[in-house]
Amino acid sequence: MKFDVEKSALIEPLQRVVNVLERRQTLPILSHVLIECSESGIVLVGTDQEIELSARIPIDSVDVSGVGAVTVPGRKLLDIVRHLPEGVVISCEEEADRFVLRSQRFESQLATLPANEFPWIDLAVIANDPIKASGKALKALLSKTMFAMAQQDVRYFFNGMLFEFEVGLLRCVATNGQRLAIAEAALEGAPAGSRPILPRKGVTELARLLDSDAEEVRLQFTDQHVQAEVGLDRFVSKLIDAEYPDYTKAIPSSSDQSFSCSRNDLKDALVRTAVLSNEVYKNVRLSLSTGQLEIFTNNPQQEQAIEQISVDYTKEPLEIGFNIHFLIEALSVMSGDSVRVELTNPSSPCKLQDPDDPSAQFIISPMVL
Amino acid sequence: MKFSVSRDNILKPLQQVGGVVERRQTLPILSNVLLVLEGSKLSMTGTDLEVEMVASVNVEADLPGSLTVPARKLVDIIRELPEQAEIGFTQKGERLEVRSGRFKSNLSTLPSTDFPAVESDTLSPPVSIGAETLKSLLDLTAFAMAQQDVRYFLNGMLLEESEGQLRSVATDGHRLALNQVALSAQRDDGMGQVIVPRKGVIEMQRLLSDSPDEVEVSVSSSHLCLSSGPFVLTTKLVDGRFPDYQRVIPKDGDKVILADKLELKRALNRTSILSNEKFRGVRVQFKSGLIEISTNNPEQEDAEESLPVEYDGPELEIGFNVGYLQDVLNVVRGSQVKLTVNDANSSALIEDPEAEQALYVIMPMKL
16 A cells, blocks of 8 residues: 555545544554555545445545555544644655655554454445435534433433434434433425434534535434435444333423523623532522512532523413523524524423524423422 | 623623633632622632632722622623623622623622622732743743642742842752742842742733733742733732742752753654653663663663764763653753753753753652
């Protein structure tokens, strides 16, 4: 294997692939990236055995003079490339069982492991045509919901995100059992009725991949995996093998006590009062009366904070408790100027929604104060 | 105590003071900031028993008094209030009420009499020095201080006034950094030699990065005091004898190379990636007109790079801890560095040919 490539063509694909590698791993090869060199260019691959990312550098950006494949320590390779001057050409070559990298007066030899030991994710043959989605739209769905995923919950399906396909529609759902985020967008050619669950790391890496400049993303699902093609990258993630619970039961159906207010005013007031909320329970008490919402926190040191904000509430006075951070996080991913808060009674969840954008909703369970 | 002040007037000074307060401490009062209102002057004090920072601001005073409140919570609340907000502070029994617009909070307090004050001895007459100058005196040497060394006097920086010069020296036993600046006057009653502990140095650097033109430094037998505008920083001194640094500076080096700083730094950054992760060794070979830098690690990976330099002495090979070389090159400001060595077993001297007052000594490493 032998190729010459400009630093600028190599560094970004390499960075994306190295991102996937776990810092600590049990198998040495999991700290390596696979470099496949062929007449059509080079492909860099990184995996943590749950997700896998292949980034292709096309033949017009790389000069291949010998084909082959080998794995090299990913982070070291990236460190070296990053520290080379801008604009230089990097020559790489496999010599015996070493990977030799030269650039100007610099020369290094990296350890290698054989390419045939690389632990590819065993992807089943994909029969269906890919679903084509706008990268921007998918990114927006993920950003609005991913914060609500659980972390290391024993209900392992909560450590991920439900992709719920209906006719012409994709709905992303995430919850940790106490708060729930739902966002949906129109999507042509969606496989109606399918409900795959992406694991947490798959969701965050996919969102990161869509960050760059993704115009279109092509999604394909098998029983156990999802494959996403974005530009010249191919991303594969295992799916969580479970049935996602019926989250619709958590959505409060009827609400008679609701109000709207400025989203930023509400968020800022919550952030201030959060300073003196209980450090363990993070609770806040909301008291509604005509035209006014009072936000109240206190802690075992007998410190307390109160702030009132104006709202358009007209019903009976109501007092209800929440985890203050669940409210702040939901208000932070919303985008409109105002927010509509629907309540029923002190023991029922509340629903937050942008009155101008019904495609996303946030449900938060109350806390007993 | 009762006063009001605008958010923007109190936030920055309070953040400086809060910066001294340690996140975790054994005494609850150490997480508090002391507020003292006298006349229209509010002074705020934070301490970790080693370093104390006091800031004064003018406020609309109503009722004088003093108390202590949790520093981090007070900073968090004030930071989250809208810009320009007018904030009212009122002591109510054992609480401090902080109020602004429709926001109101009550913070717990502890009595100001319990607050540990620094006992100040007689201070020497202050030396006045440019903030920039003092900051670069510290910045160019602070990296070489030891961390948690049993030789506790190395976990700090020597500041020495002699013959009209102010000198800073730091060493961890493997490398040494020295810098000095000329003072405006030579004094007989100067501050002499003092060792400022690590945290004191870091807080001095932090305060100086945001200071007006001139600051004042004075010392007592146990403390150093840095006044800058509305701030007074007091740090304990380390009671110990600093090693005789003059003996460490090699004077008989006869092999001198002159290298481009950036080129050398980048070559070291690249080659260091494949050095032994534990020992960080790098081999430097002096040849006519160039140096060759090479590393290898137990995985049998290696890297090498040659760099053209000004050198016409005999061939020589020396090993170094690459981190020590990188630390020096990170603070040197000129475009070139001068490296002087004698043989593979003696320390190397690094200087900035454009700023001769700073010098760095690095012990060699057996490879």
